[in-house]
Amino acid sequence: MTVDPWILAFSFLTVAATIFMGFWTARRSRTASDFFVAGRSVSVGWNASAISGEYLSAASFMGIAGMVMKNGYDALWYPVCYACGYLFLLLFIAGPLRRFGAYTIPDFAEGRYDSPVFRKIAVIFVLFIGFFYTMPQMKGAGTTLAYIFPGLDYRWGVILVGAVITLNVSLGGMKGITLVQACQYWAKMFAIAVPVFVLMSVYGSYGTQLSPNAPGRKPLPPTAPADAAWGSPFGPLTTKAAKAANATPRWHPTPELREGLSEVPTPTRTAARLMLATPEALAKSRAALLVRAMLEDTATTTVTGTNTPTMAEREAILDKGLAEEGILLVPAGPKEIWAVTTAQAARFQYPKANARALSLVYTYSLIIALVCGTAGLPHILVRFYTNPDGVAAKRTTMWVMILIGIFYVFPPVFGVLGRNLLPELYSAIGATGTDKVVLELPSLLNQKVPGLGSILSGITCAGAFAAFMSTFSGLLVSMTGALAHDVYGRMLRPQATPAQRMFAFKIAAVIIGVVAILLGMCVEKLDINFMVGQAFAIAAASYFPLLFLSAWWRGMTVAGAATGMLVGGLLALAGVSLTSFTDLKLLPLDSFWAANPLARILCEQPAIWAVPLAISLMILVSKLTAHAVPKDVRMKMLVLHAPEKLGLKQEYIQEHQAGH
Amino acid sequence: MGAQVAAPPQGVLLPSPGRLAKNGAVHKPVNSTIDIHSEEFLRQLMRRQLRLSVGCAATFLVALLGLPLANYFAPDLMATRVFGFTMSWLILGVLFFPLVWVIAWVFIRRSIALEEAEAAEVARSAAATPAGQPLH
Numbered sequence: 001m002t003v004d005p006w007i008l009a010f011s012f013l014t015v016a017a018t019i020f021m022g023f024w025t026a027r028r029s030r031t032a033s034d035f036f037v038a039g040r041s042v043s044v045g046w047n048a049s050a051i052s053g054e055y056l057s058a059a060s061f062m063g064i065a066g067m068v069m070k071n072g073y074d075a076l077w078y079p080v081c082y083a084c085g086y087l088f089l090l091l092f093i094a095g096p097l098r099r100f101g102a103y104t105i106p107d108f109a110e111g112r113y114d115s116p117v118f119r120k121i122a123v124i125f126v127l128f129i130g131f132f133y134t135m136p137q138m139k140g141a142g143t144t145l146a147y148i149f150p151g152l153d154y155r156w157g158v159i160l161v162g163a164v165i166t167l168n169v170s171l172g173g174m175k176g177i178t179l180v181q182a183c184q185y186w187a188k189m190f191a192i193a194v195p196v197f198v199l200m201s202v203y204g205s206y207g208t209q210l211s212p213n214a215p216g217r218k219p220l221p222p223t224a225p226a227d228a229a230w231g232s233p234f235g236p237l238t239t240k241a242a243k244a245a246n247a248t249p250r251w252h253p254t255p256e257l258r259e260g261l262s263e264v265p266t267p268t269r270t271a272a273r274l275m276l277a278t279p280e281a282l283a284k285s286r287a288a289l290l291v292r293a294m295l296e297d298t299a300t301t302t303v304t305g306t307n308t309p310t311m312a313e314r315e316a317i318l319d320k321g322l323a324e325e326g327i328l329l330v331p332a333g334p335k336e337i338w339a340v341t342t343a344q345a346a347r348f349q350y351p352k353a354n355a356r357a358l359s360l361v362y363t364y365s366l367i368i369a370l371v372c373g374t375a376g377l378p379h380i381l382v383r384f385y386t387n388p389d390g391v392a393a394k395r396t397t398m399w400v401m402i403l404i405g406i407f408y409v410f411p412p413v414f415g416v417l418g419r420n421l422l423p424e425l426y427s428a429i430g431a432t433g434t435d436k437v438v439l440e441l442p443s444l445l446n447q448k449v450p451g452l453g454s455i456l457s458g459i460t461c462a463g464a465f466a467a468f469m470s471t472f473s474g475l476l477v478s479m480t481g482a483l484a485h486d487v488y489g490r491m492l493r494p495q496a497t498p499a500q501r502m503f504a505f506k507i508a509a510v511i512i513g514v515v516a517i518l519l520g521m522c523v524e525k526l527d528i529n530f531m532v533g534q535a536f537a538i539a540a541a542s543y544f545p546l547l548f549l550s551a552w553w554r555g556m557t558v559a560g561a562a563t564g565m566l567v568g569g570l571l572a573l574a575g576v577s578l579t580s581f582t583d584l585k586l587l588p589l590d591s592f593w594a595a596n597p598l599a600r601i602l603c604e605q606p607a608i609w610a611v612p613l614a615i616s617l618m619i620l621v622s623k624l625t626a627h628a629v630p631k632d633v634r635m636k637m638l639v640l641h642a643p644e645k646l647g648l649k650q651e652y653i654q655e656h657q658a659g660h
Numbered sequence: 661m662g663a664q665v666a667a668p669p670q671g672v673l674l675p676s677p678g679r680l681a682k683n684g685a686v687h688k689p690v691n692s693t694i695d696i697h698s699e700e701f702l703r704q705l706m707r708r709q710l711r712l713s714v715g716c717a718a719t720f721l722v723a724l725l726g727l728p729l730a731n732y733f734a735p736d737l738m739a740t741r742v743f744g745f746t747m748s749w750l751i752l753g754v755l756f757f758p759l760v761w762v763i764a765w766v767f768i769r770r771s772i773a774l775e776e777a778e779a780a781e782v783a784r785s786a787a788a789t790p791a792g793q794p795l796h
Contacts, residue, residue, distance in 0.1 A: 207745050634699065637702055
């Protein structure tokens with residue numbers, strides 16, 4: 001496959017425009033405030049576009065379409081909850097945080113609790129969640145570049161995109177990034193909507209393509225989920241754990257079963273006895289045993305008509321024979337297989353996991369993780385500070401909801417169309433599989449109108465570039481802010497002049513950018529969704545409870561806040577890691593998960609227990625350390641909640657400075 | 661707090677601190693002073709805001725958490741085809757976004773109105789306060 005000139009041209013244009021805008025705004029970003037919070041003077045329209053631009057990451061642009069294509073209905077929760085999470089942010093967190101007027105989350109953490117130690121913990125979490133969220137963006141960059149230039153090393157994509165954004169952030173800071181991200185939102189919106197409309201006009205509308213007998217539909221490969229499972233709730237994604245559990249039946253190993261052997265007809269009994277007699281052979285492989293068992297049975301060769309039946313044939317013969325006789329071979333332990341009648345088996349088998357009920361648990365946990373996680377992502381929160389006042393912050397949020405809501409309707413359409421028109425993507429996984437449906441699907445139009453497909457495919461590639469570049473720039477600004485403002489400006493050199501602070505911002509941007517590039521190079525093998533999922537799980541169980549309770553409960557103490565945040569966040573991380581390390585074959589827990597599907601779901605999607613755990617811990621520890629509630633908590637709460645017109649913030653700062 | 665930039669109060673009355681003012685009555689007459697530093701003012705402020713937020717959140721949570729239940733208990737109804745979509749897909753993939761917009765819009769309008777009402781109330785009460793009280 002050669003490089004498509006249209007794809008190359010559009011991608012180049014996006015990168016070039018990003019660099020140009022970076023330089024252009026660099027001349028206009030002068031003060032420290034410009035760098036950290038864009039001078040708090042960004043207009044509602046620009047800011048709403050910029051927030052939306054930052055929010056719609058590679059996971060949104062490419063990942064959702066791929067997931068919908070792969071998993072069907074279940075994956076729809078992702079776009080919906082990404083949008084709903086924003087509503088939660090608006091309802092409970094945006095207003096109070098904006099009124100408090102701190103630059104970063106660590107500022108808020110320290111300001112609310114008067115605790116420099118807590119600032120340090122918060123900084124670590126900002127960097128931690130930030131890097132987790134950066135890695136999938138980097139992976140998106142690497143795989144997209146490898147798609148545009150077949151054969152190009154994955155690492156070059158990471159380096160190129162990382163370098164461009166690091167340059168932009170260090171040149172223009174938050175102010176520069178705001179313009180770039182705003183433009184990138186519209187680039188993404190255009191890039192996802194236009195190809196969808198063109199594709200729908202050619203191949204049929206969203207609803208038509210979704211109906212079972214869609215026109216122009218190609219046959220599905222065996223790796224694709226069937227229509228019934230794909231289109232209905234509780235499909236492949238949420239029932240995976242229960243299905244795995246039910247695929248390997250489990251048995252109560254009681255003596256009764258062993259006695260049951262006598263009821264089994266002779267030939268099978270011989271075979272089974274043989275198995276029981278040679279545990280070493282059994283330990284080696286089930287297949288070896290089956291061969292031995294079948295050697296006893298001279299009929300084997302006559303059935304297959306050949307002297308050396310393959311292993312699969314032998315297994316099939318044995319299984320068939322056993323089924324005819326009503327016999328099951330039951331794995332009763334690591335070195336034991338029992339032969340029992342099906343009637344006995346039914347009595348001794350564990351009940352099958354209720355796939356639908358477990359799937360419901362999974363769905364709820366996913367909803368909580370995504371909604372609370374969105375409300376706790378530090379790089380999204382920092383954006384609220386760029387509004388001139390609280391009313392503007394709220395208006396901005398309304399527009400963000402509309403802008404991202406409209407966007408999120410489109411990626412699932414790509415998934416649906418991709419399932420019908422490009423089913424060959426099911427045969428590969430990850431970046432070469434359904435994840436690239438957004439990039440590849442428009443090129444189908446070349447068959448109808450030569451050239452049109454390439455142009456549209458070029459546009460979606462440019463959109464993908466815009467997606468991971470804008471999210472990465474937002475992350476870089478928030479992490480750089482944490483490093484330059486919190487670590488340098490507050491911990492290392494509180495006396496630094498504004499010029500020194502700005503210089504520190506630039507240096508910090510380069511440091512974080514380089515670390516992000518290096519980390520991005522290590523994650524080629526990891527799944528994008530696994531990494532995004534971890535970031536959301538940690539944010540949901542740490543920042544969300546912290547921000548929610550800090551804004552609305554006066555009794556919270558620093559000990560309670562820190563305990564809940566650390567325990568909740570780290571346990572969520574541990575749960576997600578356990579399951580993903582098993583999937584990556586680093587941990588031998590497969591049989592444990594198969595035996596305990598509920599445990600698997602609760603570890604894979606920990607939010608359903610981790611969020612309530614973090615909140616209860618915060619309340620419990622705060623009650624125990626009630627003497628440590630900040631003395632001026634009433635004033636703090638007033639600043640968090642009183643209308644800004646009352647000017648309490650000003651009064652609070654004066655009082656605070658006088659007091660220290 | 662050097663670099664902290666907070667919007668200066670633009671031609672707005674500075675609230676009278678009145679921390680020592682005796683505001684014993686629970687049900688105040690209309691024209692009595694509102695002490696913005698009092699426990700009572702803060703509690704009322706937070707309660708009003710929280711009530712609004714929780715009300716909006718509840719509407720949205722009923723829809724968000726109710727949909728899986730509907731899928732679970734009424735699978736046939738949710739699988740009904742509407743314009744080619746299944747009912748459930750149409751709700752989640754398309755109709756949910758306008759619902760979120762409506763909730764956000766209602767919340768923003770009400771919360772701006774609430775803030776203005778609170779500010780106006782304080783301003784009215786400050787104007788009614790006899791002059792001569794020590795300013796902060």
